[in-house]
Amino acid sequence: MPSSIYNCLSEIGERIIANKDYLTELDREIGDSDHGINMARGFKAVLEKVNPEEQDIGAALKKAGMTLLSTVGGASGPLYGTAYMESGKILSGKTELTAEDMKKIFEASIAGIQKRGKAIRGEKTMLDALIPASETYAKKLSEGSDMIQALEAACESAREGVEYTKTITATKGRASYLGERSIGHQDPGATSAMLTLEAILDYLKGK
Numbered sequence: 692m693p694s695s696i697y698n699c700l701s702e703i704g705e706r707i708i709a710n711k712d713y714l715t716e717l718d719r720e721i722g723d724s725d726h727g728i729n730m731a732r733g734f735k736a737v738l739e740k741v742n743p744e745e746q747d748i749g750a751a752l753k754k755a756g757m758t759l760l761s762t763v764g765g766a767s768g769p770l771y772g773t774a775y776m777e778s779g780k781i782l783s784g785k786t787e788l789t790a791e792d793m794k795k796i797f798e799a800s801i802a803g804i805q806k807r808g809k810a811i812r813g814e815k816t817m818l819d820a821l822i823p824a825s826e827t828y829a830k831k832l833s834e835g836s837d838m839i840q841a842l843e844a845a846c847e848s849a850r851e852g853v854e855y856t857k858t859i860t861a862t863k864g865r866a867s868y869l870g871e872r873s874i875g876h877q878d879p880g881a882t883s884a885m886l887t888l889e890a891i892l893d894y895l896k897g898k
Contacts, residue, residue, distance in 0.1 A: 753779030
């Protein structure tokens, strides 16, 4: 029987795969036209390589990260791969996810992405969805919300972050070549990050 972490990864993978064409179309406007294709390929590989019965959340996330790193092309592979591997490190040996663990996942993922991508908030990247989501999640937890309530608010902040990327100039990656012509287009990486958070929320609600 598949473990809870495998089922959660399945929910994320299915969400990314279902939005493959949408993500690719977003990337066609300001990038290499391959974000959706690459991410879908990566998650198909994740669901094949991660042991469905793996109970160790950290081990499953590290395996997922290594798989994304080796199968997703462009900048997304190293960034998403790093996010999953860094999350795996802090959850090594854990079989249950707490609200505080989710906060640590946000923090570890963002730190890994920033280190790997040399990016900051406001450069039209996935960080423009993840950082506000992380801040909102932490704030809601501190106010007494449970994990699902905090994640619901975090997803709303991620959606607002995606909308924000339409208003700014890209300064990282392929989109930076467009300069101000990138304004008006939403960032594909921020969008796939938002979809990931929404999938995690839906999994936790359904669980």
